[in-house]
Amino acid sequence: DLRSGDPVVAGTTAVVPAPDGAGPPPAGPAGAVAQDDGRTALVAVVPLGRLTAGQAELLAGTAARDLQLTPWRSVVVPDLPDASAAEGLSAAGLVLDPGSAWLRVTACAGLPGCRKSLADVRADATAAVRAGTLPADGARQHWVGCERRCGRPSGDVVDVVATPSGYRVG
Structure with missing residues (x-):
């Protein structure tokens, strides 16, 4: 606990304005993405941000280790040997088509x-x-x-x- 902590923190924090023309970040990718180490990451968009229990279980079972959630309503399944799991994820209602309206x-x-x-x-x-x-x-x-x-x-x-x-x- 800091006595008068708010002013101390506020005094050390700088507010930097956004550059001219800065807007929201672009939508993230969807589909297979080549990793630097030669493995593949699958980026699956979750329509309207609602993930079913079945989809969550499928994603967890597909992952080598961890899943990464993105601000763009998608889930990244990294460190896969190839993109062969994409078909199963798509069949479960997840979107891997970068041109999808979703x-x-x-x-x-x-x-x-x-x-x-x-x-x-x-x-x-x-x-x-x-x-x-x-x-x-x-x-x-x-x-x-x-x-x-x-x-x-x-x-x-x-x-x-x-x-x-x-x-x-x-």
Whole structure:
């Protein structure tokens, strides 16, 4: 315990402004990535950030040792001899295609997880991804159940907002 610790810590911490034009970091990769040591890492995107117990068990069973969670709703399975496990991870619903729409879609909890939500936005976003009918020409988008826009990522994102009569894009 430091007596008057807050001012001491604050006095030693510098705030550095972000460089001009700095935005959010780009989305991480998906798929097989060659490691410097010749082994392979598989980067599996978890659609809407929801990992099932079965997917977690499969990832743990695939890993040589540890798994790494990323800020981009993905899991890295490092130190594999090759990319042969990719097919099984994909079959379990994880995304290893770097061109997948799942890399550009996020959502709030929506119904039934939030009483303020007007729609089951996760189910609707999933249906749009599967049907290839994402709005806004497939731009990076965040689906929300109300005007609060919970969970909205920073940067250039198109909001897809539930209304009593459907969705408003923009």
